[in-house]
Amino acid sequence: MSQLPILIIALPLLFIPLIILLRSNQYSFILSIIVSLLNLALIIILFKQVYYNGDMFYELGSWPAPIGIRLNADLLSCYFLFLINFISLICLISSKDLVNTQVAKENIYLFYTSWLLCNIGFSGIILTNDIFNLFVFLEISSLASYFLISQGNYKKSVLAAIQYLFIGSIGAVFILMAIGILYTHTGTLNMTDLSEKIIQAKPSSSVILAIALFFIGVAIKSALFPLHGWLIRTYAYAPSIVVTYFSGTSTKIGIYILLRVFLDILNSINPFEYYDLAQLILFLSLFGVLLATFVAIKQSEIKNMLAFSSVAQLSYIVIAIMLLTPDGVTASLIHVFNHSIIKTGLFLIITILFINNNNITLDDIAGLNSKHPLIASSFLILLLGLVGLPLTSGFISKWYLVMAIFKSDYWYISGVVLITSFMTLFYVWLLIEKIYFSNNKFSDGHKINGYQYVCVFILTGLTLYLGIDTHFTVGISKEITVNTFYQLN
Amino acid sequence: MIFILNMTLFLIGLFIIIRETNLIKKVIGLNIFQASVFIFYLIISKVDEGIPPILNQGYTIYSNPLPHVLILTAIVVSIATTSLALALIIKIKQKHNTIEEDELDET
Amino acid sequence: MNILIAHLLFLFISIVTLYLFRKEKIIGLIHIILSALSFLGSLYIIKNQTMYLQNTIDLIYIIPGISISFGLDHLGLIFLIISNGLWFMTSLYSERYLNLNEYKNKSSFFIFFTFSMFATNAIIYSSNLLTTFIFYEILTLATYPLVTFKKDEKSIINGKKYLYYLLGTSIIFLLPAIILTQLTTGTLDYRVGGIFDNYDSLTISLLAILFMFGVAKSAIMPFHKWLPSAMVAPTPVSALLHAVAVVKSGVFILMKIMLYIFGVEVLKDTSANNFIILFASITIIVSSIIALNQNNIKLRLAYSTIGQLSYIVLATAILAPYSIMAATLHLIFHALGKIILFLSAGIIATQTGIKEVSEMNNLSRKLPITCFLVLIGAFIMIGLPPTVGFISKWYLLIGIMESDKLYLLIIIIISTLLNAGYYFPIIYKSYFEKESSSDAKEITEDISLVFPVMIIGAIVILLFFNISFITTFIDGYIIRK
Structure with a gap:
C-alpha cells in the first residue's frame, strides 16, 4: 500500500510504450481510458488512506528523505490529484468522436500519449516532495500540452502552441x-x-528575488491577471477537448503550486509580506476580475467568453488566497474544486455540440433547447452555477469567499466581488437567451453519443450535489487549511 | 562579478525572446536564456579551492556535485523544448510559409 | 412526516404531474385540482396550527451550522392562507383566460405557475434566512419564464430587466447582508425579539439598508423597476404573482427580518428603522405620482402596487403595535384588493380589448359586474369604507399617533389623495363618461371569468363587517409575543 504514490505516476508511464508500439487509434483510446480509470481508483484508495491514517510517503530507491527524492501525499495533494484525474477521465471518455474529427489520423495515438504524459506531469507536480522534481514534472506536462495544443484543427493552432x-x-x-x-x-x-532551513537563511535580497521569480513563473502557468494572454489564445485554437481538459486542470495546477510553495514551504518566512506583495496581487486580481468580466460580456465567440470568465474566476481564487487568512485559503480551495467542475462542464457541452470546432459564436448555439433539451438544461444549470445562485456549488464558493473577505482586513473589496459576480449574469444571460428564446434552428446536426451525455450529466449532477451537500468540499478544504497551512495558529 | 555577467546573459536571453519576431531567433534566445540559468547552477556549485567531485586522496574539499546533476536534467528538458519548438516551427513554415511572427499574426 | 414538508413535497409532485400530463386540454383542470388540494392543505394546517407552530425541521445542512429548515409562525399562517386561497381562485380564472386569449403552450405556463407557488410556499415555511434566500432566488427564476411567456422582443427585454433587478439586488445587497448577519450573530434563525444580542448601531443601520434594498421584491425605490417590467406577462401572472405571491413574499420577508431578525427593540434602540421609513415614504409618494401619469391600466396598477407595498413596509418600520397590526392587515387586504383589480383588468382586456384608462368610457354599461368589482378594489386601495382598506389605514393612523413620528401623517394624507387621484378617473370614466364612438358590439360578461373575482369581492365585503377574528389573531400572536 505504501507504493501507492509512485504507482499513480508509474502506471500511466507503463501504458505509454504500449500505446506507442500499438499505433492504433482505437486501442490508444481504450488504453488511456483503462489507465485513467485504474489511476482514479488508486487515487481514491490513496485519498481514503490519507484521510484516515494521515500523510503517506514513498521514498524513491529507498534513499531517506533529505538525500533521496520523496513522494509525499497529504490531503492537499489528494484533493488536487482527485480533481485533476477525475476531469481527465471525464474528458477522455467524451473525447472519441471529437479527436477523430479534429486531430490528424496519424497523430491520434501520439495525442493520447501526450495526454497521458501531461496528466503524469500534473500528478507528479502534486505528489513530489522535491522542489527540483516539481520543475521537471512541470516541464513534462508543459511539453506534452504544447503538443496537444498544436494538434488543433485551426491554421493558427501550431502558432498558438x-x-x-x-x-x-x-x-x-x-x-x-x-x-x-x-x-x-x-x-x-x-x-x-x-x-x-529557510528560516535560518537570512532574508536577503536574493531570497526576495527568488520569491519574485517563482511567483511570476507560477503566475504565468496559472494565467493570473495580467499574465493571462496565452490562456485566451490557447483556448481559442487548441482542439476543443483539450481546452475542456485544460480549463479544469492546467490553471488549477498553477494554483496548487502557488499554495504549496508560498503558503506551505515558504510560509515560515511570510513570502507575501515583502513590499506588500499580497496587497499588490490582491488589487491586481481585483482589477483582473473587473476587466475580464467586462471583456467577457463583449465576446461573441463562446469559447473566448468562457476563457475570460475563467480568468475572472481564477482571480477570485487568487483574491481569496491573498487575504492570507485561514478562511481565505479554505474559500480558495472550495472554489478551485467547484469552478473546475462547472467550467469543465460548460466547455464540455460546447465541445460535444460543435464537433468541428470552428468559430463558435453566440448565434450558433441559438435554438439549442428545441434540439437537445437535456443538454440545454444542463448548460443552464452550469451557467447558473457560474453565477453562483443557491443550490449550485457556485453559491457555496461565493458564500465562503464573501465570508472570508468580510472577516479579513479587506472587507471593502467585497463590493467589487459582489458586483462582478452579478455582472457574470450579463454574459451568462446572453447565452441563455440564445438557447431558449431564439427562433433560429440549431444547425449542427451530428449525434451526441451516450458517453458524452453521461459525462455532461455527471458534471451537472456534481454541480448541484456540491451545492447541497458540502461535506466533501468544505470539510476537506477546512481540514487542509488546518493541517497544511495554519497548523501553528 | 560573475553573477552580474550571468544576470546579463539571463536578461539578454529574455530580451531576445520578447523582442525578436523571427521564431528561430526566439528559440536561440530561449536557449541563451536557459543556458544562463545552467551557468548559474554551475557557479553556485563551486566551492572555494574545491576540486571536481571525484574521490581523490589528499583532497578534502570538493565542489558540490548536486547542481551538476540537476543541470544535466535541466539540459535534457531544454533540449526537448528546443526540439519541440523547432518541430513546431517546421509545421508553421509548411502551413504559413513564413516564420516571422508579425506576418503570422496577420494571416 | 411533517405536514409542512408534505405540503412542499405535494407541490413538487404537482410540478412533476403537470409535466407528465402536459396535454393542452386537461392541464388547466389538473392545475385547478392541484391548487384546490393545496388550498385545502393550508386550511388543514390552519385548523391544526397549534401542532405545527414553532416546530422547525432541519432538512439538510448546506453549510456547516446552517441548514435548509422549515417551520411555521403566525405571520406565515396568514400569508399561507392568502396565497393558497388566491392561487385557487386564480387557477379557476386563468384556464378560461388563457383559452379566450388563445395562448399557446399552456402547459409550460401552468408548470411554472405551480413552480412559483412552490417557491412562495417554501418562503413562507422557511425558518432561517438562508432557506428564505434560496427560495427567494428560485422564485425569481421560476417567474422569469412566465414574464417572458409571450416570447416576443418586448417581453424578452422586460424579462431581462426583471431578472437583472431581482437577481442583482439579491446578489449585491441581500447575500452580503445575510453573511454579515451570520458573522455577527452566528445564527440565521428567525427568533421572536431578534437575534442580535450585542450590536452597534452602525452595523444594524448598514444591515437594515442592505436588507431593504436586497429584498427588491418589496419594490422599494430605487429598485422598483422590475415590477412594471413584469406587467408584460399574461394577466393571471400579474394578478397572482405580481400583486400577491412575489411582491408579498418580498414584504413578508422584510417584515420577518424587521420583527424576527433585528427585533423591535434593537431597531428602536439604534433608530435604524428611520432609513426604512425614509425610503418607504419616498416610494409611496413618488410611485403615486408616476401612477397618475400611467395610461395603461396594468401599469397604473403596478405603480399603485409599489406604493401599497411601501405602506406595509412603512407600517412595520414604525414599530408601534398598531402599525404592525396595520401592516399585517394590509398584507391581507391589499392582496385581495389588488388581485380583484388585476383580474378585472384582465377581463376588460379580454372581452373588449381595452388596455388603456382613457378608453374605458362608460364601460359599466357593457361589463357591469366587472366595473363594480373594480370599484370595490379601488375603494380598498384608497382606503374608503365600507371596504377593508379603510380598516388597515385606520390602524396605520393610530399606529402613527402611537409613535412619535407624527410627520408621517402628512405622507399618508398626501398619498391617500394621490391614490384617489388615480383611481377615481377609472371609476368616473367607466360609470359616467359618455362613449366617444358608439360601438354597437354587444358584449355579455363571461361568467366563468367573473365568478372567481366575484367570490373574492364577496369575501372582501364580508371581511369588513367581521374583522375581529383577524385582529385578535394578529394582536394575540404577532404583536404581544
Whole structure:
C-alpha cells in the first residue's frame, strides 16, 4: 500500500510504450481510458488512506528523505490529484468522436500519449516532495500540452502552441532560477527540509528575488491577471477537448503550486509580506476580475467568453488566497474544486455540440433547447452555477469567499466581488437567451453519443450535489487549511 | 562579478525572446536564456579551492556535485523544448510559409 | 412526516404531474385540482396550527451550522392562507383566460405557475434566512419564464430587466447582508425579539439598508423597476404573482427580518428603522405620482402596487403595535384588493380589448359586474369604507399617533389623495363618461371569468363587517409575543 504514490505516476508511464508500439487509434483510446480509470481508483484508495491514517510517503530507491527524492501525499495533494484525474477521465471518455474529427489520423495515438504524459506531469507536480522534481514534472506536462495544443484543427493552432511554448518556457526558467537561489540559501531541495532551513537563511535580497521569480513563473502557468494572454489564445485554437481538459486542470495546477510553495514551504518566512506583495496581487486580481468580466460580456465567440470568465474566476481564487487568512485559503480551495467542475462542464457541452470546432459564436448555439433539451438544461444549470445562485456549488464558493473577505482586513473589496459576480449574469444571460428564446434552428446536426451525455450529466449532477451537500468540499478544504497551512495558529 | 555577467546573459536571453519576431531567433534566445540559468547552477556549485567531485586522496574539499546533476536534467528538458519548438516551427513554415511572427499574426 | 414538508413535497409532485400530463386540454383542470388540494392543505394546517407552530425541521445542512429548515409562525399562517386561497381562485380564472386569449403552450405556463407557488410556499415555511434566500432566488427564476411567456422582443427585454433587478439586488445587497448577519450573530434563525444580542448601531443601520434594498421584491425605490417590467406577462401572472405571491413574499420577508431578525427593540434602540421609513415614504409618494401619469391600466396598477407595498413596509418600520397590526392587515387586504383589480383588468382586456384608462368610457354599461368589482378594489386601495382598506389605514393612523413620528401623517394624507387621484378617473370614466364612438358590439360578461373575482369581492365585503377574528389573531400572536 505504501507504493501507492509512485504507482499513480508509474502506471500511466507503463501504458505509454504500449500505446506507442500499438499505433492504433482505437486501442490508444481504450488504453488511456483503462489507465485513467485504474489511476482514479488508486487515487481514491490513496485519498481514503490519507484521510484516515494521515500523510503517506514513498521514498524513491529507498534513499531517506533529505538525500533521496520523496513522494509525499497529504490531503492537499489528494484533493488536487482527485480533481485533476477525475476531469481527465471525464474528458477522455467524451473525447472519441471529437479527436477523430479534429486531430490528424496519424497523430491520434501520439495525442493520447501526450495526454497521458501531461496528466503524469500534473500528478507528479502534486505528489513530489522535491522542489527540483516539481520543475521537471512541470516541464513534462508543459511539453506534452504544447503538443496537444498544436494538434488543433485551426491554421493558427501550431502558432498558438509555439507562443505558449515561449511564454511557458520563460515561466519555467524563472522557476528554475528561483529554485537555484533557494538551493544556495538552504542547500536542500526537499520541500519539508527546505521549509525548516529557510528560516535560518537570512532574508536577503536574493531570497526576495527568488520569491519574485517563482511567483511570476507560477503566475504565468496559472494565467493570473495580467499574465493571462496565452490562456485566451490557447483556448481559442487548441482542439476543443483539450481546452475542456485544460480549463479544469492546467490553471488549477498553477494554483496548487502557488499554495504549496508560498503558503506551505515558504510560509515560515511570510513570502507575501515583502513590499506588500499580497496587497499588490490582491488589487491586481481585483482589477483582473473587473476587466475580464467586462471583456467577457463583449465576446461573441463562446469559447473566448468562457476563457475570460475563467480568468475572472481564477482571480477570485487568487483574491481569496491573498487575504492570507485561514478562511481565505479554505474559500480558495472550495472554489478551485467547484469552478473546475462547472467550467469543465460548460466547455464540455460546447465541445460535444460543435464537433468541428470552428468559430463558435453566440448565434450558433441559438435554438439549442428545441434540439437537445437535456443538454440545454444542463448548460443552464452550469451557467447558473457560474453565477453562483443557491443550490449550485457556485453559491457555496461565493458564500465562503464573501465570508472570508468580510472577516479579513479587506472587507471593502467585497463590493467589487459582489458586483462582478452579478455582472457574470450579463454574459451568462446572453447565452441563455440564445438557447431558449431564439427562433433560429440549431444547425449542427451530428449525434451526441451516450458517453458524452453521461459525462455532461455527471458534471451537472456534481454541480448541484456540491451545492447541497458540502461535506466533501468544505470539510476537506477546512481540514487542509488546518493541517497544511495554519497548523501553528 | 560573475553573477552580474550571468544576470546579463539571463536578461539578454529574455530580451531576445520578447523582442525578436523571427521564431528561430526566439528559440536561440530561449536557449541563451536557459543556458544562463545552467551557468548559474554551475557557479553556485563551486566551492572555494574545491576540486571536481571525484574521490581523490589528499583532497578534502570538493565542489558540490548536486547542481551538476540537476543541470544535466535541466539540459535534457531544454533540449526537448528546443526540439519541440523547432518541430513546431517546421509545421508553421509548411502551413504559413513564413516564420516571422508579425506576418503570422496577420494571416 | 411533517405536514409542512408534505405540503412542499405535494407541490413538487404537482410540478412533476403537470409535466407528465402536459396535454393542452386537461392541464388547466389538473392545475385547478392541484391548487384546490393545496388550498385545502393550508386550511388543514390552519385548523391544526397549534401542532405545527414553532416546530422547525432541519432538512439538510448546506453549510456547516446552517441548514435548509422549515417551520411555521403566525405571520406565515396568514400569508399561507392568502396565497393558497388566491392561487385557487386564480387557477379557476386563468384556464378560461388563457383559452379566450388563445395562448399557446399552456402547459409550460401552468408548470411554472405551480413552480412559483412552490417557491412562495417554501418562503413562507422557511425558518432561517438562508432557506428564505434560496427560495427567494428560485422564485425569481421560476417567474422569469412566465414574464417572458409571450416570447416576443418586448417581453424578452422586460424579462431581462426583471431578472437583472431581482437577481442583482439579491446578489449585491441581500447575500452580503445575510453573511454579515451570520458573522455577527452566528445564527440565521428567525427568533421572536431578534437575534442580535450585542450590536452597534452602525452595523444594524448598514444591515437594515442592505436588507431593504436586497429584498427588491418589496419594490422599494430605487429598485422598483422590475415590477412594471413584469406587467408584460399574461394577466393571471400579474394578478397572482405580481400583486400577491412575489411582491408579498418580498414584504413578508422584510417584515420577518424587521420583527424576527433585528427585533423591535434593537431597531428602536439604534433608530435604524428611520432609513426604512425614509425610503418607504419616498416610494409611496413618488410611485403615486408616476401612477397618475400611467395610461395603461396594468401599469397604473403596478405603480399603485409599489406604493401599497411601501405602506406595509412603512407600517412595520414604525414599530408601534398598531402599525404592525396595520401592516399585517394590509398584507391581507391589499392582496385581495389588488388581485380583484388585476383580474378585472384582465377581463376588460379580454372581452373588449381595452388596455388603456382613457378608453374605458362608460364601460359599466357593457361589463357591469366587472366595473363594480373594480370599484370595490379601488375603494380598498384608497382606503374608503365600507371596504377593508379603510380598516388597515385606520390602524396605520393610530399606529402613527402611537409613535412619535407624527410627520408621517402628512405622507399618508398626501398619498391617500394621490391614490384617489388615480383611481377615481377609472371609476368616473367607466360609470359616467359618455362613449366617444358608439360601438354597437354587444358584449355579455363571461361568467366563468367573473365568478372567481366575484367570490373574492364577496369575501372582501364580508371581511369588513367581521374583522375581529383577524385582529385578535394578529394582536394575540404577532404583536404581544
